[in-house]
Amino acid sequence: xxxxTHLDATGAAQMVDVSAKADTVREAVAEGVIxxxxxxxxxxxxxxxxxxxxxxxxxxxxxxxxxxxxxLIPLCHPLPIASVSVDFEYLETGVRVETCVRTNGKxxxxxxxxxxxxxxxxxxxxxxxxxxxxxxxxxxRLLAKSGGKSGDWTAG
Numbered sequence: 706x707x708x709x710t711h712l713d714a715t716g717a718a719q720m721v722d723v724s725a726k727a728d729t730v731r732e733a734v735a736e737g738v739i740x741x742x743x744x745x746x747x748x749x750x751x752x753x754x755x756x757x758x759x760x761x762x763x764x765x766x767x768x769x770x771x772x773x774x775x776x777l778i779p780l781c782h783p784l785p786i787a788s789v790s791v792d793f794e795y796l797e798t799g800v801r802v803e804t805c806v807r808t809n810g811k812x813x814x815x816x817x818x819x820x821x822x823x824x825x826x827x828x829x830x831x832x833x834x835x836x837x838x839x840x841x842x843x844x845x846r847l848l849a850k851s852g853g854k855s856g857d858w859t860a861g
Contacts, residue, residue: 711780720780723811731852732807735818737845739826740799745837749829750795756832760793763802763828767791770824771806771817781816784808789817791825799840802826803848815850 713719749759756762768789775783787807794801804821806814826842833840851857 718780720782721812723782726811726854728809728811729852730807730809731813731850732805733813733815733818733850734803734805734848735815735822735846736801736803736848737822737826737843738796738799738801739829739840739842741833741840742837745833745840746795746799748836749800749833754832755835759829759832760800762832763793763825764791766828767802767804767821767825771804771814771821774817774820777820778816782812784810784812784814784817786814786817789821791821800829802829813850813853815847819845819847 710721711718748754752758768791770777771789772786775781785808787809788805789807790805792803794803802822802825804818804825806817806821808814808817822845823842826845830840830842847860849857849859
């Protein structure tokens with residue numbers, strides 16, 4: 706087994722030293738779903754949620770979350786985020802979010818894309834919970850990543 710990169714010789718947690726790595730263009734795409742009652746989907750579509758524009762607010766929350774990932778995930782590096790997109794699709798049973806994060810840096814943006822998707826979904830829940838406290842978030846998963854030493858990867 707390879708040496709664990711987030712532990713030092715004594716077993717203590719450490720941030721990986723990426724200073725010797727070359728900057729490369731990196732991208733990650735993630736998705737997630739929130740299931741809800743059909744009446745809630747209709748209310749979101751119609752703009753009838755009392756708290757306001759649900760998907761517009763969730764988009765901003767996802768973008769903000771991507772930029773704050775290193776403050777939330779303990780060993781995650783702060784990155785110069787070049788772009789974040791947060792897009793939504795209505796499903797018969799809820800709403801799907803897809804996020805895409807890009808940077809030109811020394812480490813990937815998978816955690817940023819996953820964090821953006823998660824926080825966008827949590828925001829939808831928060832804004833619509835008065836209508837349906839039984840909404841279910843998940844799954845949230847990485848769809849693809851590109852760049853860096855490990856190369857490209859796509860979910861099967």
